[in-house]
Amino acid sequence: MSVVNVRHAAVGYDGREILHDVSFEVGPGEVVAILGANGSGKSTLIRTILGLTPLTRGEIDLFGTPQRKFRDWARIGYVPQRLGAGSGVPATVGEVVASGRLARRGIFRMPRVADKTAVRDALTDVGLLDRINDPVTTLSGGQQQRTLIARALAGKPDLLVLDEPTAGVDAASQEAFAAALGRFQSTGGSILLVAHELGPLRPLIDRAVVVHEGRIAHVGPPPEPAGHHAEPDHDHVHPHAVQQANGICVAPTDRIPAN
Amino acid sequence: MMRALMGALIIGLAAPALGIYLVQRRLSLIGDGIGHVALTGVGVGLLLNQSPVISAVIVAAIGAVGVELIRERGRTSGDLALALLFYGGIAGGVVLVALSDDASSNSLVQYLFGSLITTSPEDIAVIAVLGAAVIVAMVAFRPALFAVCNDEEYARVSGLPVRALNILMAVTTAVTVTIAMRTVGLLLVSALMVIPVAAAQQVTRGFRTTMAAAMAIGLVAAGVGVVVSAEADTPPGATTVILALAVFVAITVGAAGWRIVRRRAHPPHEVEPPDVVLQEVR
Numbered sequence: 001m002s003v004v005n006v007r008h009a010a011v012g013y014d015g016r017e018i019l020h021d022v023s024f025e026v027g028p029g030e031v032v033a034i035l036g037a038n039g040s041g042k043s044t045l046i047r048t049i050l051g052l053t054p055l056t057r058g059e060i061d062l063f064g065t066p067q068r069k070f071r072d073w074a075r076i077g078y079v080p081q082r083l084g085a086g087s088g089v090p091a092t093v094g095e096v097v098a099s100g101r102l103a104r105r106g107i108f109r110m111p112r113v114a115d116k117t118a119v120r121d122a123l124t125d126v127g128l129l130d131r132i133n134d135p136v137t138t139l140s141g142g143q144q145q146r147t148l149i150a151r152a153l154a155g156k157p158d159l160l161v162l163d164e165p166t167a168g169v170d171a172a173s174q175e176a177f178a179a180a181l182g183r184f185q186s187t188g189g190s191i192l193l194v195a196h197e198l199g200p201l202r203p204l205i206d207r208a209v210v211v212h213e214g215r216i217a218h219v220g221p222p223p224e225p226a227g228h229h230a231e232p233d234h235d236h237v238h239p240h241a242v243q244q245a246n247g248i249c250v251a252p253t254d255r256i257p258a259n
Numbered sequence: 260m261m262r263a264l265m266g267a268l269i270i271g272l273a274a275p276a277l278g279i280y281l282v283q284r285r286l287s288l289i290g291d292g293i294g295h296v297a298l299t300g301v302g303v304g305l306l307l308n309q310s311p312v313i314s315a316v317i318v319a320a321i322g323a324v325g326v327e328l329i330r331e332r333g334r335t336s337g338d339l340a341l342a343l344l345f346y347g348g349i350a351g352g353v354v355l356v357a358l359s360d361d362a363s364s365n366s367l368v369q370y371l372f373g374s375l376i377t378t379s380p381e382d383i384a385v386i387a388v389l390g391a392a393v394i395v396a397m398v399a400f401r402p403a404l405f406a407v408c409n410d411e412e413y414a415r416v417s418g419l420p421v422r423a424l425n426i427l428m429a430v431t432t433a434v435t436v437t438i439a440m441r442t443v444g445l446l447l448v449s450a451l452m453v454i455p456v457a458a459a460q461q462v463t464r465g466f467r468t469t470m471a472a473a474m475a476i477g478l479v480a481a482g483v484g485v486v487v488s489a490e491a492d493t494p495p496g497a498t499t500v501i502l503a504l505a506v507f508v509a510i511t512v513g514a515a516g517w518r519i520v521r522r523r524a525h526p527p528h529e530v531e532p533p534d535v536v537l538q539e540v541r
Contacts, residue, residue, distance in 0.1 A: 050416050073418030084410045089283040089456065091409060092465035099406040103417035107403035107424075135464045155417070 001064045002027050003159050003190045004049060009058035011041075011048050017056070018044050019214045026159070031181075031191040031204050033222060036211035042194045043081075045211060046161055049192070050078060063158070074103035077152030079162040083136060083144045093139065093147050094132040097122055100154035122154040125183065127176045142173025149177060153184065160184060162193040166201065174200045198222060262383050263442075264485050267495065269390035270439045270451060271481025275459075275473035276397040277435050278452030279466075280428060283408040289326065290449035292341060293436045296322030296348030298445055300437070301370050302355025311370070312385050312437060319433035322348060327429040331422070373444035373496030386438045393431050393438075398470075404428065405466055442481070443496035450500040451477060458507035461514045476506050 004026040011019040018041045026032045036042040047053040049060055051067055060067040063075060077100070100122070101115045123129040126146040131139065136147060145165060152160055160181070166174050178200040181191060185204060198205060202222060210218035281289055300318030304311030322344060329340045356367050368374075378386075397404070407414045407424045415421050439448045459472035484499025491498070 052412055052415065071418065073416060076416065078413060078416040080410065080413060089279060089460055089466060090464055090469055091405070095405065095466050096409065098402065099409065099413070099417075102403060102406055102414075102419060107400060107419060111402070133464065151413075 002061070003030070003063060004192060005059075005061040005064075006045075006049065007059045007061075009045075009048060009060060010056045011044055011053055012056050013053075017214065019048070019211075021058070022211070022214075022216055023058075024209050024216060024219060026190055026192050029185065029188050029190055031185055031206045032193075033198060033201070033205045033208045034192070034194045034211060035196075035198075035208050035222070038196065040211045041214045042211045043163055046163055046192065046194050050076070050161060074155055075158045077155055077157030077160045079145075079148050079152045079160065079165060081163045081167065082141075083148060090135045090137070092133050093123065093128060093136055093150075094119060096136050096147055097132075097150045097154050100151035103155050118154045118156065119150075122150040125153055125180050126150045140170065140173075142169040145169050146173055146177055146180075149180060153180070157189070159190045159192065162191070164194055164196060166199050167196060178204065260485075260489060262378055262380065263489075263495065264482065266378055266383050266386045266438075267442050267481040267485045267499065268478060269386055270435075270442045271477040271479070271499075272474050273390045273393040273397075273435055274439055274448070274451035275455040275477040276394050276470065277428070277431050279456045279470050279473055280397070280404050280408045281432065282453055282456045282460075283405075283466075287453045288449060289323075290432060290436055290452045291446070292326065292345040292348075293319050293323050293432050294440070294445035294448045295345040295352075297433070297437050297440060298352025298370065299348045299355060300352075301440075302352045302359065305359035305366070306355050308360070310381070310385070312382055312441070315437040315440065316389070316434055319437050320430045323429035323433040324426055327425050331425065369444075370440050371444050371446050372494055373440065373442050373447065374494075378441050382441060386441065389434050389438050393435050396427065396431060400424070400427070401467070401470070443499055447496050447500050450503065451481070454500070454503040454507055455480065458503070458510045461507075461510045476503065480506060 002025040006025065007023050009019060009022045010017060022045060024032070034042045034045060044053055048055055049062075049067075051070075055067075062070045063072065065072075083096075097119045098111065098115065101111065101118060105111070105115055120129060120132070123132055126149050128139075128143060128146055128150065131143070136144060139147065149160075149162075149165070152162075165177060169177070181201065182204055185191060191204070193201070195201065205222050207220065208218065208222040209216055210223065278287075278290070281287060297315040297319035300315030301311040303309075303318060304314030307314070325344065326341060353367065356370075403414075403419055403424055404427075406417065406419060407421055411421060414424075435452065436445065436448045439451060443451055455473040455476040456469065458476050459469045463469040463472055480503040481499050484502045485495050487493070487502070488495040488498040
């Protein structure tokens, strides 16, 4: 039985179709990377799998159950691209990671010893246990990303879904996080991640699904980087927002952000 | 006086307990808007010769759930819809109060700015029961409400009943606004939800401690506010809000001073290495 099974999925917003006829699956214990340029629809694909964006056509099964009927969300650990913008109300690393236990324990039960242990274990796994009582806003971008992984791991999921986990993350955090994902996989977990570039995650990947213009362009081993991405000293830095220049400018198509 | 104090203390605890979630999701002014809508409820109550507290709770709850449904759809026109709702609420209230038997401008001011002295024992009973319910709900569901306010999409993927929790928060906002209208008044309700939280977060590090500190600040401001207003013969609502603001200023200045002192004593020595390859600027 596959962990995620997408069949002929189509997704659109406001009448404009973004994904057309996408099919692929993630097997138990498998690590699948969805690759593609910005705006190719790869983030939309995982948002659809998670039920955050509705399907227009096609079917998605999670752990063998049609997504509409799927209720066992504790089996899925979601790692969003970044921590929501802070509102000023402080929250500690421990409090954020503890949110990851809610799917398992439900909203009516108070946290137990097992919940606290799971939070500490998850933070140990990403190397942030010493920051458990610090406000998340005092952490670096990479450490915040590791906090989000710990939050997902705290729920002891069978499948991790990560949206651009390495975007804008320092090298030390990328390594810490590749190691944590490796340990998760070695205990039988499946991983589905969206990436622009694989970096230190490359050795973990069993299969790559390349999305191009809303369709699947390649399924198989991770393709080699092309063009200037392949240069050995290529420092892959993408600005989060493309600056608006006056007059005519030609932007490389892989830098046009989604939406 | 004792009744007035009791009502104020309950609100002092309940308003920040709810307010922290509103501040966290950047809805600091929602209490104010719901207050406008509650005025229509007051008008309905006075017109029908029923308890204005009960009718205000019902109308404000309907308004708050409506606001939540608009927010959930996330359309840009939501902002405009809110404005229509709020001004409709206050205009409806003013008209309905004028139509009722109790049509003095005095009664309107009572609800807009609070009037503890005219609070009846029945009103206090309603305030006590509803206030306790708000406090229990906000404290008991803290982990779930925190998760929803902190990252709504994550909460949804966790399978949490996000819509039910949002509606719980909307109804709680309506209840808090309405029970607080007798103490601080509909126009100042929001202040008691937001200012104690703003003051507490200057010095706290976590969500739980911020909530506890905000509730303590709210309790003290409301209690002292009622006593001072009785002594100085000032309106209790406004006095309480000014006291809460004074606490905010004192904590902010104190925290800034403490940081300066600490920085002098322990100058920062650790600098994290840059995450980028540094190149010489030519």
